[in-house]
Amino acid sequence: MVESRLIQGRYELLDRIGRGGMGEVWRARDTSLGRQVAVKCLKPMGPRHEHSYLRVLRERFRREARVAAALQHRGITVVHDFGESDGVLFLVMELLDGRNLSELMDDNRRYPLPVPELVDIAEQVAAALDYTHRQGVVHRDLKPANVMRLADGGVKICDFGIARLGDMGYGSASSLSSRLTGTGIAMGTPHYMSPEQIGGGQVDQRSDLYSLGCVLYELATGAPPFDMDDAWAVLVGHRDRAPRPPRELCPELPAPLEGIILDLLAKDPDDRPPDAADLHARLLALGPAAHAGTLPRPLPGIAPRPPRASVRLPDPPRLPGWARNMTTGSKATGPGPRPVLPPDPVVSLTGAWTGVAAGALTGPPAKGGAGGRSAVVELPSPEVLTRLAGRHQEALRLGRLGRWAEAGEAHRGVAAERELILGPDHPDTLASRYEAAFTLSRQGRTGEALREYARAAAGRERALGPDHPDTLAARQETAYVLGQLGKHVEAHQVYVAVLAARERTMGPDHPDTLRCRHNLAFNLGRLGRPEEAYGMARDVAAARARVLGASHPDTLVTRYEVGYALGRLGRWTDALRTYHEVAAARQRVLGAEHPDTLAARYEAGICLGRLGRSGEALKLFRELVDERTQAQGPDHPDTLRARHCLGVNLGRLGRWEEALAEARDVCALREGLLGADHPETLVSRREIAVGLGWLGRWKDALVLYREVAQARQRVLGADHPDALTSRNDEAHCLEQLGRSTEAVELYRQVAAVRRARAGRGQPHGG
Structure with missing residues (x-):
């Protein structure tokens, strides 16, 4: 390699x-x-x-x-x-000198380990887990292959590869890690996974204790508690079936030790030992009982007995969609291939995860079947599921290429088919709906995106629970779209609720928790609460630097938001310094031409203009126009934003004819690209009016100010801050034309709307 x-x-x-x-x-x-x-x-x-x-x-x-x-x-x-x-x-x-427990069991030809050796291993692992848990680290994948028995008798836990990494299912759209693993994949190895890992619930140190219970069960009996070759059957066992008591398989095992193992394997985390320290104390307290049932090692030439648990599966279980094609993974088993058995026909999806599709797939119930068990719904063929998964991935690829309309059509098509065969509340169906909503948001179709996100959130809450990471991700995106629609108070309420759930289930420093706090800080700024926005953004930036690193893109995104909040507070010198630092870090990490690097430089230009350093700002924006034209094209929205700011600074330098020509050119391009009523088009049209006013052409300016005000009222609502700003512009223009009575009346109307808005808790705007 x-x-x-x-x-x-x-x-x-x-x-x-x-x-x-x-x-x-x-x-x-x-x-x-x-x-x-x-x-x-x-x-x-x-x-x-x-x-x-x-x-x-x-x-x-x-x-x-x-x-x-x-x-x-x-x-x-x-x-x-x-x-x-x-x-x-x-x-x-x-470099360790020893064998992992999987190899140790192979060496022992799948016979149970002697009890003293088993207890010694258990005591050392419990002590190590007690230490790691006190450091706030949960291993999440404890299994025989990850525990080493050294030549000197010591025991070491290895491979913290998924420790404390959190859930890797589809989260918010900005969560790149979600694209690595697919929808709602629980991380771990099936034979040693806790019920809460399987169900997508909260995972804490007690999940490691359950996995340790599986390991000790295997060391004590020769096989894991649910030793079946089909992953679905294994997962059903962990979640729904009590394990066979180990003394039925190995009568020599001391009863107190069996009690400890069964306590570790409790389905409810609250029924397990509270922590590894308690477990360690119980193991030490075994004393002589731990040696009462010492088991002999097998004699040469005698075939090992396979102590496999005979487990009858329950009625058709409802298992997560991610388990469908899951293999049993690597458990402590001897060399050589194991036969691959066909799925047990009992293990099929029913009930809530098939919904109305059940009737379509199974047909009407048999006569006389009323009151009996619900019909079993057979899974669609693997070929159908594979085809849909491929189409889902192709839709994601189209989105990465910026082909949002095509991506949206593809996601909606997959969602419709998945709903038909899996049901409306199946996680895969909801994943497609979530992605369809994301494409609508990227196309500016925020109203439709809001409806789809709300639908996905409601479905996920029914299927997965209100605190599941996927449910919270959909609710968080709902809040984001509410903010795009200017409904910042509603967005704030959703963000606060989602943040509380994330902190409760994931902890304050989980990346998804920090992302939610970042979004809440952003929204606070749009609510006209810049002090709170600044304080929260500053705290999130510090936390992300600690957890992810000072140069991590997410850390830099939040520092960028700190700069924005500083600007809203009028602290333009501090904001300029922050944007310069972010731009320099992004240039090192992402490159000089990366859009995020250019965005930080753009904001630095805004700060220069606000500080009255328009000559420097003009030079910076000319450079940005050239760089963005080369990197993104002359008609890209970011290129046009740089050109817009170039025109603004031309005006600040008194070069109004040039400024007016630049504003007209940018407005025409934006209208053709984005539409006549797009907010950025309207910003350019307003800038034309500003230029006309400075050139003394107030009648022409009034016509444009009124057009902008009417469009903003039509698109954003009469009480939106931008619409109110435009009406103030109109009043100012009337004053310049000597129409003071009309101007005063308009100012009065705007003030009344702003007072009413403030009474409802809405931001004033500018």
Whole structure:
């Protein structure tokens, strides 16, 4: 996999000691310190991967390194270094001398481990988990392959690759990590997943305790608690079935130890031990009882007994859509292929996740069937599901290309088919509706987008629950669209509710929680509460810098918002400094021509103009027009924004003929590109009126001011801040024409509307 045998000029790769789906682990020599280490490498990232995928992959790997490196405990694998070399991400760890528990079970030919050895392993793992949980870290994928038994008898937990990374399902549209894994995928390995992981519920330290219970059950009996080859059956077992008592499979196991294992496997997290410290104390208290049932190792030539639990599946379960094509993954099992069994016909979707589609698929009930169990709905064929998944991905690709109308049509088509065969509230159906709403928002069809987001949020609440990450993502997008429609008070209420749910279920520093706080800060600014907006944005920027890094794009987005809030507070010098810093950081991270880098420079130009430094602003905007024309094209909205600001600064320098010509040109382009009533077109038309006024042509200016005011009233509403500003412009123009009576009456009307708006808690606007 790795072309060079030398990583970052320091780590010499010697031989491969492990391989997984995402990369390899090598024994290597640290040439600087002369010691042997283990180097985990991710597969080379070639041009076939999109930029957003690579960025999220790097971020996920970096998080793993930061989480693991921060843990210092004898029961945790030590991380020495991490980085990227020639496109290969690498993690340098201590080289362990031992076997993981999966290999240990293979060595023991699938016989249960001796009780003293089992208890010793359990005590050490519990102590290590107690430490990690006190550091705020949940492993989320504890399994035999991730626990090492060292030659000296020590035990170490390895691979914190998904620790504390949060849910990776479809979140808000800006969540790039959602595109890596698909809709609502729960991270973990089926044989060791807790019921709350399977159901998409809140995952905390008690989920690790459940996984440890699965591991101990396997060490005590020779097989996991639900040892079946079909992933659906395994997930059903974890969620709905009590495990077979381990002493039925291994009578020699001490009863107190069996009690501990069964307590760890409780379905309800509240019924498990409260924390790893409590578990550790209970294991230590076993004392002599832990040695009463020591089991012999198998004699040579005797075939091992497979202690497989005989589990009858419950009535048709309702399992998440992400489980449909899931394999059982890697559990502690001996070498050699295992037969792939067809899905159990009992495991089919029914009830809430098929909805009205059930009748369409099963037909009318048989005579005399009233009062009996509901009919079982067979899943659509894998070919149909695969085709729909492919169309969904193609629609996402169209969106990435900016072809939003085509993407929207595709998503709506997939949503209609998924609703027919899976039901209206199936997560896959709702994922398509969510994406369709996103395309509507990007097309400026905000009213339609609001309806679709609300529909997706309601469906997800019914199917997944009010606090599920996907439900919260849809509600958060609903708030964003409300803000686009100028309904900032309603948006604020939704943001506050979603933030409370995210903090309760994910914690204050989860990236999705911070994204919601960022949006709330943005909306506070639009509510005319700049002090609160500034304070919240500043706090979110600090939290994102701590969690993600000072140069992470999300951190820089929030620092950008800090600059905006400073401008609203009139602190233009501070805002200018902030935008300069953001632009410099984005240039390092994203490149000089990246749209986000140019956006920060654009805002710096705004600040220069506000500070009366119009000559510098004019120079900056000329550069931006050239750069954006080259990078995005002459008709791109961002290019036209730079040209608009260039014209404004020409006017500030008294060059009104040039300013008027620039405003007319930009207005014509915007009208052809965006439409006559688009807000940006209206801004340009107003700028033409400003230029006419400065040139003394007040009659012509009045005509344009009235056109802009009427259009804004028609599009935004009579009490929208921009509509009120336009009516004030109209009144000012009347004053200049000597029509003072009409001007005073218009000023009075605007003041009355603003007072009424303030009484309803709406922002005043400018």
